[in-house]
Amino acid sequence: MKLNLFDYSKNRKWYINLIFCLISFVGLLVIPALLYHLLRSVINNAYICDIFANVIFILILYLMYFKDLNKEFKTYKKDFKSNMKTAFKYYVVGLMGMIFFNLIIVTFLKDISSNESQVRELLYNNTLYALLSIIIIGPISEEIIFRKSLQPLIKNKWLYAICCALLFGGAHILTNIQNNIFVLTDLFYILPYASLGLTFALMDYDTKSTFTSISIHILHNSFTAMLLLITYFGGL
Numbered sequence: 290m291k292l293n294l295f296d297y298s299k300n301r302k303w304y305i306n307l308i309f310c311l312i313s314f315v316g317l318l319v320i321p322a323l324l325y326h327l328l329r330s331v332i333n334n335a336y337i338c339d340i341f342a343n344v345i346f347i348l349i350l351y352l353m354y355f356k357d358l359n360k361e362f363k364t365y366k367k368d369f370k371s372n373m374k375t376a377f378k379y380y381v382v383g384l385m386g387m388i389f390f391n392l393i394i395v396t397f398l399k400d401i402s403s404n405e406s407q408v409r410e411l412l413y414n415n416t417l418y419a420l421l422s423i424i425i426i427g428p429i430s431e432e433i434i435f436r437k438s439l440q441p442l443i444k445n446k447w448l449y450a451i452c453c454a455l456l457f458g459g460a461h462i463l464t465n466i467q468n469n470i471f472v473l474t475d476l477f478y479i480l481p482y483a484s485l486g487l488t489f490a491l492m493d494y495d496t497k498s499t500f501t502s503i504s505i506h507i508l509h510n511s512f513t514a515m516l517l518l519i520t521y522f523g524g525l
Contacts, residue, residue: 297356298441306441309353313438317430317460320346336418343426350433357437358499365500372496376505379495383488384509390481402478404461412514413521423514428506431457436490437499450490455479457486485509 298306324342332338351358365372395401401409412419435457443449458479489502 297360310438310442312353313350313434316346316349317434320349336415340418340421343430347426347430350430354433354437361498362500365498372498372501375495376492376501379488379492380505383485386484387481390484394477398474403475409517412517416518420514423510424507428503428510432489432499432503432506435486436493436502440493446494449494450487453490454483454487458483
């Protein structure tokens with residue numbers, strides 16, 4: 290039987306999965322920016338252009354992995370309770386790791402990461418746009434890129450999780466380099482981001498569904514954003 294290019298990842302040739310993975314990672318750096326500039330020629334609002342550009346990129350990712358994601362969504366729904374139980378166990382560990390590393394780093398550096406500073410400024414000044422980016426666009430695109438695209442290529446559970454963690458942590462630092470605000474001490478912040486990235490990967494691997502980490506990622510970002518808004522507008 291001839292295989293379709295978009296067959297489930299376990300049936301695809303390894304080099305096709307590799308190509309999809311490269312498209313995902315390179316696309317993250319190129320496609321939203323390209324689409325943004327194209328949309329700016331017809332839409333004046335920069336924030337609307339950015340939202341549309343990222344939504345289109347997510348649709349491209351979905352089309353690449355639609356058979357995988359459709360199958361995983363069925364698994365996610367079928368075993369929802371057990372999947373969430375597994376996910377929260379991992380999430381608690383990842384959150385504790387993130388808090389631990391942040392406390393140590395902030396104690397010595399006396400400052401938050403450049404990425405975190407950017408996110409907060411955006412959240413306080415352009416709340417609606419920031420919430421859409423942080424709660425919806427970010428979790429969906431990041432989980433497909435940093436988890437879904439890597440899992441078919443790396444069979445070993447812990448090697449897969451560590452690779453996901455380092456790439457996830459490094460990507461948040463890379464954002465600062467692209468915006469020309471990178472400082473050397475930001476490298477330390479790979480650790481807290483990687484802690485969460487590691488547990489996202491592990492929960493995906495155990496539940497066999499990318500939608501598990503998408504859900505937890507959305508919950509994590511929602512809670513964090515709401516907490517920041519409450520403390521900021523409450524004058525705390």
